[in-house]
Amino acid sequence: MHEKGIADQFEETIYDMTPGGDQRKWPHLKINPWGETPTLLLEDGSYLSETAAIVRYLDESRPGRKIMGGSPLEQGQDTMWENRIWIHLLYRIVTMFHVMHQGLGPKLELTHNPAWGEHCRKEAIAHAALVNQHLADGRPWLLGKDEPTFADITLCVAIAFSKFPVNATPLDERFEHLDSFWQRWQARPSFRQAYADGNSGLKELDQFKAGQ
Numbered sequence: 363m364h365e366k367g368i369a370d371q372f373e374e375t376i377y378d379m380t381p382g383g384d385q386r387k388w389p390h391l392k393i394n395p396w397g398e399t400p401t402l403l404l405e406d407g408s409y410l411s412e413t414a415a416i417v418r419y420l421d422e423s424r425p426g427r428k429i430m431g432g433s434p435l436e437q438g439q440d441t442m443w444e445n446r447i448w449i450h451l452l453y454r455i456v457t458m459f460h461v462m463h464q465g466l467g468p469k470l471e472l473t474h475n476p477a478w479g480e481h482c483r484k485e486a487i488a489h490a491a492l493v494n495q496h497l498a499d500g501r502p503w504l505l506g507k508d509e510p511t512f513a514d515i516t517l518c519v520a521i522a523f524s525k526f527p528v529n530a531t532p533l534d535e536r537f538e539h540l541d542s543f544w545q546r547w548q549a550r551p552s553f554r555q556a557y558a559d560g561n562s563g564l565k566e567l568d569q570f571k572a573g574q
Contacts, residue, residue: 364552365510366426376561379466414444417512430512436505443504443513451493452520454486455529463528483531486524490533490540493517497539502546510547518547525564 363369377384377399384390386397393409394401401411402419410416421429431437462479464471496504503510504517521544524533535541547553553570560571 363420364556365515366420366424366429368420368424368426369555371424376559383466414512421512427509429515431505436507436511439505440511440513443511444516446489447493447513447516447520450489451486452516452523454482454489455520455524455531458482458486458531459523459526459529486531490537494537494539497543503543510550514543514547517543518553522562522564522567525566 363372377390379385385399390399390401391397393403394411396411398411400413400416401409402416403409410419417429428436431440458479460466460471461473461475462483464474493504502508503514505511505513510518517540521533521540523529524531533540533544548570557567557570558572560568562568
């Protein structure tokens with residue numbers, strides 16, 4: 363929304379994920395029985411969930427540059443890279459968070475499996491190395507364009523989530539080109555706006571908190 367310049371058109375509600383588990387309580391479950399976020403309330407009173415679905419809807423229904431790619435080729439490339447990042451990197455880190463450390467707490471987590479968590483951690487690192495290699499040619503963003511796309515946003519989220527101390531798998535300066543990618547994001551006004559509420563949970567991003 364910030365990248366597209368439409369964030370001011372929406373009101374955001376941030377749930378207390380842990381230990382409150384607000385996303386699993388009835389006010390949210392009655393609009394999204396899956397108990398996941400984000401969920402977008404549409405103008406007709408219906409709801410849309412799943413990040414990629416929300417992004418596609420906003421990309422097509424609102425003015426501004428196309429976050430998911432302007433041409434059919436760019437759209438295909440963006441989907442390819444977003445799938446790669448989500449499945450092999452971000453989802454691995456998220457799974458590790460849930461099954462290794464029981465990230466949302468024992469009342470909300472269904473499985474405790476440190477061995478599977480360690481496997482996911484190794485998978486995430488291996489695929490991070492592949493993405494790092496892809497960026498080694500000096501391209502600023504995954505598609506090699508001047509502006510980031512949805513795949514870049516997903517990669518940014520993966521890097522941010524990896525930096526939570528409990529995950530102990532930071533995609534940091536050990537991945538030279540990923541780290542440069544992360545620094546480029548921090549220089550973007552959209553990134554600074556997105557983290558201005560101070561709710562990221564990462565001390566590294568507290569510098570963007572409004573009023574500081």
